Amino acid sequence: MTLLSLLNRVGAARGCRYTSHASFTIFCLRDNINIKRRPTPVGELQFSLNVADTYRQYCATAYQPLHDMGSVDNPSLAGIQLPTIKLDTTLTELYKRASPKNENTRLGMVFCGVNSGLDLNPDFPRNTKYLYQDSPFNTVPRKELSRRNHELKRSLAMKYLSLIPQRDAFIAGPSPVIMFNMNQSPSTVAHDREEASTTLSVLEPSQRPNLIFCPGPSKIPMKEHGIDKITYKIVADGLESYPLTHSLETHWMLNSKAGLARSGLPTPKCDIISVKGYPPTSPKSCCEACRSDKRANDLTFIPVTCTGPRGQWLKTQSSKILSAISSRSVPFVIKNQQVFGGAGTWVVTSQEQKDDLLSDFESPDGPLRKLLSQVTAENHHMDPAAIIISSMVSNPIGDYGLTFFVNENGEHIFLAASEQMIDGNNAWVGSTIVYSRQKALYEKFQELIRRTAEFVSKHGYVGPVGIDVLETEKEGETETHTGEETKFHVVDLNVRTSGSLALPLLKGHFTGRGLDCASSFGITVKGTREEFVRKWKTEFEEGRMFVLSWYEDREEGSSIADVVVGAKDEKGLSGMIERVREGSEEVVF
Template sequence: MGSIVPDIKLPTIHLDTTLAELYRLASPRNANRRLGLVFCGVNSALDLSPNFPRNTKYLYQDSPFNTIPRQHLTPSNITLQKSLATKYLSLIPQRDAFIAGRAPVILFNVDTSPETIEHDRREAEATISVLDPSQRPELVFCPGPGSIPIKEYGIDKIAYKIVLDGLKKYPLTHDLETHWYLNSKAALALSGLPTPRAEIVEAVGFGGEKGECCEICVMPGGKEGEGGGELVVIPGGCTGNRGVWIREQMERVVGAIRKREVPFVVKNQQTFGGAGTWVVTTEEEKAELLRGMESEEGALRKLLSQVTAANHHLKPGSIIISDLVKDPIGDYGLTFVVTEEGEAIFLAASEQMIDESNAWIGSTINYEHQEGLYEKFKPLMERTAKWVAQHGYYGPVGIDILETETPGQTDSHTGEQTAYHIVDLNVRTSGSLSLPLLKGHFASRGLSCASSFSVTVKGTRRDFIEKRKKEFESGKMIILSWYEDPEVKDSIADVVVGGEGEKELQRQMGRVRDATEEVTF
């Protein structure tokens, strides 16, 4: 990175451990196999590039899927496609590549132009260049999931963050269907782990092929089935079997929500990027949610329209309605690694950060609190690890936990009395996974707290670093991922900031956020 900011001397970053080392610990029998890592995101609304089609079997609902009108979810919407591609194919995988260690990391090009292909490489190489050479990953670029060069790079197996339809032909560390299920909201509700009481409203069957339906459905426009193409939604005016089916399934969901007393939480079966969750605390919010669910352009109709013969057994159209945790006194993000034997390797527990106005401003890790938090959550962590391993998974896991003042304050789905409620389970790398691996880096500088977050920057990487020269040279601030739009010189980035204590960290974060914007996935 010295070539980008030659007059600033950035410290070499040495991680406490890496994902490659943790995978070897998690599976000793695979320790000598060359593991390739795929960290990109995906959605089911829009192809990310000509070589990266949307998921049609393993459905994910991110913010664009849920909120953008169907007519805008087309390949002609170049602005949206570019925005999603830069976040999902560069920003997210760079962030995990930073902590990957000595392993091949597969990255997919944002588009097919030679200029962009070279730009993708320069951005990723600049990000990892601050790492100790012994911990830098081997970056492997290719056009899309259908063309991963595993033989050329001697890759024995692939470990992945998110299930991609195109990975099915490769040797994998774990089964695609199993991994998709483990990350589903229904799986958590049925796991036997302590999670708020929930009702699962399942879609029955699927709508059938549009070519065998009514006149409206067989009109030209859009493709269905595997292989991407435009998002096809069963039209409200459909008079065939598909129309009958989707109206019945929508009424099942809408009827269940109507009967539910506030407060409650509604979730899609499978989400990405923090989307697909509706917290309903008032009758007005309930009415607004129902209007959206019943809408022609609503998330529910779009989701149910993607249920097909190929995926209906996965129950991707299920909606989960759960209790809202009552008056939580603690909000934690627990990250650990699950071994093949079902043991848990604790990494960290993050805590929410509150400002002087008692407003939530983000999550932070206080390294001095980790021993106490480990003891606090050890039984729940070990219990979760055993359940995950029973399904054949090993690797990183994150769970979000809300704590109540007394056990049983919120009903558990299992009926047990508990003060610790798992509200989300992510069987994959989390966005804050870098923080525990940077403990030594920050602690050696007297920095007891750290936080990572995403920002939009008006300017280049060089501009950003030069404005914060002192923080970067001292090691207080690190870029985990960066992607600059070469045309307008705007950038999106993930950064991590360290502080001597929570107040100092809050001040450092405020300075960054005052000069940037939050990234919305």
């Protein structure tokens, strides 16, 4: 019997699991990591350190019991009895049902967001091959998209590396979920771990994920945690070297706007303005303006003053796109090829808005120049800088978000159809789910869901999918890209977990309490998680509200979060959301 086997036999009775790495045996006992050095010719050195001081490759193991870390047992929340939340099913269970041949495959799940504008931290560089045009990429001036912009990097890292992954980890089930730290300082490493663990501690123990923290995508400890394959939410350049459930390039294509237009699904008629080729030479061999660019380590940028072949290429491609926009009559919708977080879409309903859009696109620091500057020999075949000009759906009477899980045989598991919530002023206030309507809504959209599942399955994808659908009163009221006449128009296709995916998996939790409606949304609040929970103590204790993800910015004294609320009916839900909104700095659905 090896030393490691013996340690695991002894440790099993204490809820521990031991792993070996390099010249150390590493094992976890509650919140401490003890390290025992293997014998050396001069004897044996023993020492133990606190987890915050020892973290380099590991921050939490897949085997550490989360229930010892969370808010349920947190003494600072004394007097508050949080209910245990049990999901109807989890992503782990759905993946096993979807692919029986991979039932014994240990999937590691990566739910982080990505950025193509700047590095999130030194271990998580910006995407340069698989481009995404999120809000900072499109709106932040190039001079601010710098590794020296610590405030912007920290803000994005909180959202992309903690808030979004926590939200999806909540529904992951007992699988390894890989999280990436904001940075490698001991205090931040400990804080990242505490925030995620506290969020997940309210889950029924058998449904809690196994958190694995590491510095970045290139440093995922696959062998150490027995991970066979990685499944992921958003394509990150750094994932290319791992065994994956599906191709990065295929996944990027399935989520692209041109991919949707060519899918055969009933999407509004559109024009795809493609970009030909890529900048024909490197900055160093182009011209003096390119050679003297002092920001070469930040976002790639072809300067306005470029007089060489790079500048000429950009001018030619820009003119083609701007001409297409100029000749299009309003109303219309402009979309980037690949967007994330609700960015990269411009709805143009008047000549004034069109003029503003053209002015923005033509500006020296606008989204078009930034985007074209990122086209390379490595990625140009994916047409990452294409612009899609789409017709608007005429007189929509319904707006739905459909979520389902695609099996390897092309069949699907319906999860939910969410609906818009409209207030008394006809203003949109969020997407909600009404559990009692799900059967009727599935019957309404079953054929569209079937077609979508068949499309993504043909490309080898197995996993969660979301589609946004606008309904018109009459068939053919809006022309589709395929020419078919329909009432249902797919305006977005998200081949990944959606922000509201938790809602259908919480049906039993809410309906068991007599609550037929629920909504999840993001908030920004002053103060801490504890202060927020105490403010809504009754709602939390009754299971009508809970935290889906939370990250406290201790430098600013504020927090960003996703919360879930439930109510008996839509009126009650609307009132509850409004009360949360009044006490928050910002509400994002």
